[in-house]
Amino acid sequence: MLPDEPQLLSQLSTRRSFMAKAGMLSLAIPGVGGALIGCADKPESDAAGRTERGEQERGDDEGMHQSNASSRLDTALPRGARPSSGTPPVAFHRFSPELPPLPTDGRVRLNWHARETQIRISETTTVAAWTFEGELPGPAVHCRVGDTVEFTLTNDVDVPHSMDFHAAQIDPKTAFRSVMKGQSVSYTFRPRFAGAFMYHCGSAPVLMHIGAGMHGAIIVQPREGLPPAREFVLVQQEFYLKEERAGVREFDFQKMLNGLPDFVTFNGRPNQYVAAPIKVKVGERVRFWVVNAGPSHPCNFHVVGEQFDTMYLGAPPGSPIRGVQTWAVAPGGGMVFDLLCDVPGEFPFVNHGFGHGQKGGIGFLVVEP
Numbered sequence: 001m002l003p004d005e006p007q008l009l010s011q012l013s014t015r016r017s018f019m020a021k022a023g024m025l026s027l028a029i030p031g032v033g034g035a036l037i038g039c040a041d042k043p044e045s046d047a048a049g050r051t052e053r054g055e056q057e058r059g060d061d062e063g064m065h066q067s068n069a070s071s072r073l074d075t076a077l078p079r080g081a082r083p084s085s086g087t088p089p090v091a092f093h094r095f096s097p098e099l100p101p102l103p104t105d106g107r108v109r110l111n112w113h114a115r116e117t118q119i120r121i122s123e124t125t126t127v128a129a130w131t132f133e134g135e136l137p138g139p140a141v142h143c144r145v146g147d148t149v150e151f152t153l154t155n156d157v158d159v160p161h162s163m164d165f166h167a168a169q170i171d172p173k174t175a176f177r178s179v180m181k182g183q184s185v186s187y188t189f190r191p192r193f194a195g196a197f198m199y200h201c202g203s204a205p206v207l208m209h210i211g212a213g214m215h216g217a218i219i220v221q222p223r224e225g226l227p228p229a230r231e232f233v234l235v236q237q238e239f240y241l242k243e244e245r246a247g248v249r250e251f252d253f254q255k256m257l258n259g260l261p262d263f264v265t266f267n268g269r270p271n272q273y274v275a276a277p278i279k280v281k282v283g284e285r286v287r288f289w290v291v292n293a294g295p296s297h298p299c300n301f302h303v304v305g306e307q308f309d310t311m312y313l314g315a316p317p318g319s320p321i322r323g324v325q326t327w328a329v330a331p332g333g334g335m336v337f338d339l340l341c342d343v344p345g346e347f348p349f350v351n352h353g354f355g356h357g358q359k360g361g362i363g364f365l366v367v368e369p
């Protein structure tokens, strides 16, 4: 239960409590909740003026930039994202699993915003999400080993946020630091290894920021390429939600700690690829880039009626193993799964930890003749 605002204002005694209250008060102000501009698989391209690895910052400093490890600004966050007044929910839409195209010039320019967005994840459920670019999961990023990723995060809301790319090797204290409302952090990196990598907000408590929606996938192709395939990105996420209030369900930090999710999803909507399957043609090779955003449970990836022709333990095309039935993708991890669709039919892809498959971690791959 949240205290009323006069009570809040009487308690603005420390920076920590100030951040708690500011975060909650802001959500009652129309417009602060964040407008949607999200697009699931279309990175923006207007960042400019970057220098080299993680050394640049923008915006008002005032000692508010802190590494996540030492940040004490974020301890209010277990209260969760509240429904924001005046901001209509984002209508239900299928999250495209298609891998977006590679950049043509070896550079990916991402100018992203941290926003609070109400997102309808099923016919009956709208969640108050914390997002990158108003989407859940955030937009999929696609590049090659050695490409240059120029990234800027601007925080539009009062809760501090940050960005941690698992595909980067960079000083996290500088690059992955939290930024306050109206501030930005910029850094540049060049992925060293191919693979399916997670990105996420790393602000404390990380469990809340990942669990409330601030995560996604960066897919790094090897320079030498992989066999031609139909390529899809699946990000698994667990949802831990409070009861509905004013038509919206907030995220529940205590439930996250307890680890019994309400839903488990691929790309943020339970069962969405049951309702609208992924379709390919017989004879095609299908490649699933699977990232497990967690925050806490494995993704035991399996395709019913199929076997993985090849999967890669790391840095594809190195370390291939063949004939795999199921592989557990760890929270914070990602794996690449190839299968040859030489038999027509409807093939469920599931989290074979079936409690979680039952909670929404399932979809259909339809192989058409």
Ligand SMILES: [Cu+2]
Binding pocket: 130, 160, 161, 162, 201, 202, 203, 209, 214
């Ligand atoms: Cu965050």
